[in-house]
Amino acid sequence: MIRPSYQRSTLADLLPSIGAQLGVRGCDDILQLPPADRYVVVLVDGLGWHLLRRAVRNAEYLTSLLGDARPITSGVPSTTVTSLTSLGTGLTPGEHGMAGYTSRVPELDKVLNALYWDVPISPERYQPRPTLFDRAAEAGVRVSSVSPAHFAGSGLTRAAQRGAEFVGYPPAADDHERAELVTRAAMQGERSLVYAYERDLDHCGHSRGCESPDWLDVLTQIDRRLGMLRDQLPDEVRMIITGDHGMIDIPRDLRIIAEDESELLVGVDAIAGEARFRQLYVDRDNPHLVAARWADLLGDRAWVRTRGDAIDDGWFGPVDDRVIERFGHVLVAMRDDWAVMTRTQPRESSLIGMHGSLTPAEMTVPLLVD
Structure with missing residues (x-):
């Protein structure tokens, strides 16, 4: 069993550590990140530490960064809803209350699927704590979220990531277009924070298995996409890549x-x-x-x-x-x-x-x- 090391090395500690570098009040650099005035945080859904280390031949760019890399943990449960909210708020699951993929809303006695937000309750009411995006924007940082367009205004986006300027891209957008959106957002203002979301790996793992050749092919595509993004970003931009959970194939x-x-x-x-x-x-x-x-x-x-x-x-x-x-x-x-x-x-x-x-x-x- 791996217990989360909250306040030491979890996803909830990433944005506060960046916030400390960008001058956001109340943030501590728990993870000891290198300084910069511009950060791009790429979250690859389903990119586990062990999965990446096992696939070194299929991810040339990502594995080139492993020498100075380290594992951190998600919170519990190790699932997207909880992880994205911990990332966005800098809070533990017990503080933000986004308890999992599905969990019960006590006041309505209904089970909420937080990816589909299928219970009539306001996301802002359900998760009222300020996000790091809110706090960074108030501190004068230009904050953007570059994600698939259909996530704009979703319940999870509003609960976990409000405060960022949403920059959506359509399903047909190619790698160059997506990289251009991230680069443009990263160069706004005197200080910037860009969050970019990659969803393809998780979808493939769920449907085909994370031990399948298809999963490795998708990882290679994402690796090339992120290598292209790094090449396009100016040197002054610090790029940080992480995941929200790993995965296991279930017979x-x-x-x-x-x-x-x-x-x-x-x-x-x-x-x-x-x-x-x-x-x-x-x-x-x-x-x-x-x-x-x-x-x-x-x-x-x-x-x-x-x-x-x-x-x-x-x-x-x-x-x-x-x-x-x-x-x-x-x-x-x-x-x-x-x-x-x-x-x-x-x-x-x-x-x-x-x-x-x-x-x-x-x-x-x-x-x-x-």
């Missing part, structure tokens, strides 16, 4: 269907999270009894904790009373390459690559500085 015969195991859902009022990190909401039963049933059935295939035990173990960092009920009363983090599926989330049955748990392959991501 079909290691997938447990919760509804097929009658004991697992006894006392469970709602099941959320994802196949590698289940969040169980227990309103009428004793969470310790539910945790014991899951632990007995899963054995060494999972780490099972009550919410209180997980908090005490440092999974979520400090937890704000305002958001504590969003996290499951019982947390089930899968070990090795096991998964617990649920028929309430039919989309996940088609996935090959998955993430969310606390294994090194899922938790550690690279911090590459050029």
